Amino acid sequence: MSAKNRQVCIFADEVEVINYLASTIQQSANEVLQEPAVCFFIGGSAAKLVCEAVTKIQSDWSRWRVAFCDERLVPSTHEESTYAAYAKYLQNSNPTLLNNFIKVDTSLPVDEAARDYEQKLHSLMSSEKGCSDLKWPHFDILVLGVGEDGHTASLFPSHPLLDEASKWVAPISDSPKPPPSRVTLTLPAIWAAGKCIFPVIGGGKADILKRILCPGDGGENLPVHRVMQSSKNTLWILDSKSAEKLEEFF
Numbered sequence: 001m002s003a004k005n006r007q008v009c010i011f012a013d014e015v016e017v018i019n020y021l022a023s024t025i026q027q028s029a030n031e032v033l034q035e036p037a038v039c040f041f042i043g044g045s046a047a048k049l050v051c052e053a054v055t056k057i058q059s060d061w062s063r064w065r066v067a068f069c070d071e072r073l074v075p076s077t078h079e080e081s082t083y084a085a086y087a088k089y090l091q092n093s094n095p096t097l098l099n100n101f102i103k104v105d106t107s108l109p110v111d112e113a114a115r116d117y118e119q120k121l122h123s124l125m126s127s128e129k130g131c132s133d134l135k136w137p138h139f140d141i142l143v144l145g146v147g148e149d150g151h152t153a154s155l156f157p158s159h160p161l162l163d164e165a166s167k168w169v170a171p172i173s174d175s176p177k178p179p180p181s182r183v184t185l186t187l188p189a190i191w192a193a194g195k196c197i198f199p200v201i202g203g204g205k206a207d208i209l210k211r212i213l214c215p216g217d218g219g220e221n222l223p224v225h226r227v228m229q230s231s232k233n234t235l236w237i238l239d240s241k242s243a244e245k246l247e248e249f250f
């Protein structure tokens with residue numbers, strides 16, 4: 001199903017979701033091949049989907065730069081660390097890509113960690129894309145997740161951080177989902193990206209997808225819905241279980 005700047009693709013199972021995610025990331029990266037592709041990856045359950053998709057992509061990985069849509073403020077070996085989730089998969093299968101991850105300095109207090117990460121992203125856009133003094137970044141691809149409460153990255157429903165209007169990266173120290181301290185891209189930084197991809201699998205996400213994707217189902221103020229409303233290009237890659245409550249609409 002496709003509407004203005006929004007596409008929903010439903011596949012039979014996880015394997016098909018991973019294959020389509022791989023081809024979408026590869027195609028989007030090819031479009032910017034003359035420069036390094038700047039991608040942002042999420043944590044949570046979708047990190048595994050991204051890692052498996054990466055194994056199916058043929059590319060010159062030295063030309064990729066990867067940053068985090070959000071990161072939890074725990075040591076980079078901690079089981080809740082998003083970096084650790086990627087390192088576990090990629091350290092053997094794709095060390096070149098892992099070396100090009102831009103890490104959050106989780107040893108800093110959360111406000112400083114967010115400021116430091118934003119500075120790293122400014123430097124990235126300047127060195128790799130020749131863009132300095134940007135009001136908002138133009139990241140090529142964001143791969144985002146969706147929580148069962150409608151959060152995405154570390155932007156939670158009804159949280160004041162949804163109104164952040166000047167920072168690219170913001171700190172949060174009262175995340176309703178543990179761990180409490182995190183850094184996250186803000187809504188305007190997400191809106192400015194070239195493409196937002198949401199790979200989602202499993203029946204546990206069926207209710208929230210119905211609220212987000214079905215008109216009139218009360219999800220309009222949820223963070224994921226707000227991403228979708230104002231993003232340039234949003235692609236949902238769903239398996240049949242996560243999409244099981246959408247059938248009457250698609």
Ligand SMILES: O=C1O[C@H](COP(=O)(O)O)[C@@H](O)[C@H](O)[C@H]1O
Binds near residue numbers: 044046
């Ligand atoms: O806490 C987080 O949750 C969301 C969703 O994760 P999931 O495990 O429910 O799929 C994730 O996108 C985000 O990166 C993460 O920090």
